[in-house]
Amino acid sequence: MQQILSDRILTLSESETLAMSKKSRALAVQGINVINLSIGQPDFFTPDYIKEAAKTAIDNNFSSYSPVAGFADLREAICLKIKRDNNLEIKPSQVVVSTGAKQSLTNAIMALVNPGDEVIIPSPYWVSYKEMIKIAEGKGVFIETTIESRFKITPEQLEAAITPKTKLFLFSSPSNPTGTIYSKEELRALADVFARHKGIYIISDEIYELINFTGKHESIAQFEDIRDRVIIINGMSKGFAMTGWRLGYMVASELIAGACEKLQGQITSGTCSITQKASVPGLLADPTKSEDLKKMNAAFLRRRDLLYKLLSDVPGFKTYVPDGAFYLFPDVSGLFGKSYNGFTITSAATLCDYIIDTIYVALVAGEGFGNPNCVRFSYATSEEELVEAVKRIKELLAKFN
Ligand code: PMP
Ligand code: GLU
Numbered sequence: 001m002q003q004i005l006s007d008r009i010l011t012l013s014e015s016e017t018l019a020m021s022k023k024s025r026a027l028a029v030q031g032i033n034v035i036n037l038s039i040g041q042p043d044f045f046t047p048d049y050i051k052e053a054a055k056t057a058i059d060n061n062f063s064s065y066s067p068v069a070g071f072a073d074l075r076e077a078i079c080l081k082i083k084r085d086n087n088l089e090i091k092p093s094q095v096v097v098s099t100g101a102k103q104s105l106t107n108a109i110m111a112l113v114n115p116g117d118e119v120i121i122p123s124p125y126w127v128s129y130k131e132m133i134k135i136a137e138g139k140g141v142f143i144e145t146t147i148e149s150r151f152k153i154t155p156e157q158l159e160a161a162i163t164p165k166t167k168l169f170l171f172s173s174p175s176n177p178t179g180t181i182y183s184k185e186e187l188r189a190l191a192d193v194f195a196r197h198k199g200i201y202i203i204s205d206e207i208y209e210l211i212n213f214t215g216k217h218e219s220i221a222q223f224e225d226i227r228d229r230v231i232i233i234n235g236m237s238k239g240f241a242m243t244g245w246r247l248g249y250m251v252a253s254e255l256i257a258g259a260c261e262k263l264q265g266q267i268t269s270g271t272c273s274i275t276q277k278a279s280v281p282g283l284l285a286d287p288t289k290s291e292d293l294k295k296m297n298a299a300f301l302r303r304r305d306l307l308y309k310l311l312s313d314v315p316g317f318k319t320y321v322p323d324g325a326f327y328l329f330p331d332v333s334g335l336f337g338k339s340y341n342g343f344t345i346t347s348a349a350t351l352c353d354y355i356i357d358t359i360y361v362a363l364v365a366g367e368g369f370g371n372p373n374c375v376r377f378s379y380a381t382s383e384e385e386l387v388e389a390v391k392r393i394k395e396l397l398a399k400f401n
Helices: 008-009 016-029 048-059 072-086 101-112 127-135 155-161 183-197 254-267 275-285 290-311 348-359 383-397
Strands: 095-096 118-123 139-144 168-172 203-207 230-235 248-251 375-378
Touching: 008 168, 008 248, 048 275, 072 139, 072 248, 095 101, 101 168, 101 203, 101 248, 101 254, 118 127, 118 254, 127 139, 139 155, 155 183, 203 254, 230 290, 275 290, 290 383, 348 375, 348 383
Parallel strands: 118 139, 118 168, 168 203, 203 230
Antiparallel strands: 095 248, 230 248
């Protein structure tokens, strides 16, 4: 029989975060009281000054195609942001604005990876990295980490993973799904390895830059000896509560930025003109003075502490205190083998399926993030919901032997 769909699509997995979120929405539509801790998005509103800028852009008829890489004023604003927050001098020709960081990541990977090229990714990783590499026909090489090492890789592990085929290193700090943040010293130690391997490019996904409980954001791009090989990925989704507006951007060498502009010009063109205009004042505002951000981060910090405390009290959960983003990724392997009512927990995935089907709490299983012992909680939701979710989980698990 003729195969209709391409091999590319048939081997691609559905995004686990989006699949769980879809399931959760479908249950909610049936009137079920679902607690959705699966999707990672701030439950805050976009700041008013950004909404006003969007309304002004509509009234001023910004309704045409923008330049593929983004309006000039937006790219200028990104250069100013990168100077102010990251202390890097860059030119607008090094910036490409896209329809979300997701597209920026895909652009960069497609621009750099040839079939068979190896891409080193610390595990756990965000679900889409692995699939983006697959689309580019690259080969993911995963460096395992554990809760004990706070899910961080060492320079020795990095060195050992490098082969003559290594093209790219891809990571996020603050991390999705663990909330781990690499310190300046830890980044310098990784940069030392890259300084010795000059053919390797580094994608630094900094989408959670503004959600950091440890102090100042540190980027691996700050190290001059490797800077021209670092591609910074960032966007408006997380720090400005703008997930639906769809704006991400990359900062790279002119060569790589130009390649991504060419690719994007054949696929999507520039992102939404209104979103671009609205993002300019957001990027120009100093985050250290933003009341919106302070309020949001104070809430995330309270929820992190609350969720940590609640989960520490659930038998079988091994937990830790994350440094940033809004995720907690506890190890639940202590529950494997336990049974109730004819059902046995054999993996994080079976546990998450059972939890959503019986007590209507949506989590994401660690398998999609490269760690089958863990489950991901997004705590970007109210404290009441977190308390209720963990109460349901604890009561359910108490029935298992
Ligand atoms: N990188 C990471 C680590 C993420 O968690 C996400 C999910 N929002 C993205 C990139 C993509 O973000 P967006 O496309 O909404 O800008
Ligand atoms: N990045 C978020 C998450 O991990 C949003 C969903 C997605 O795009 O994966 O939940």
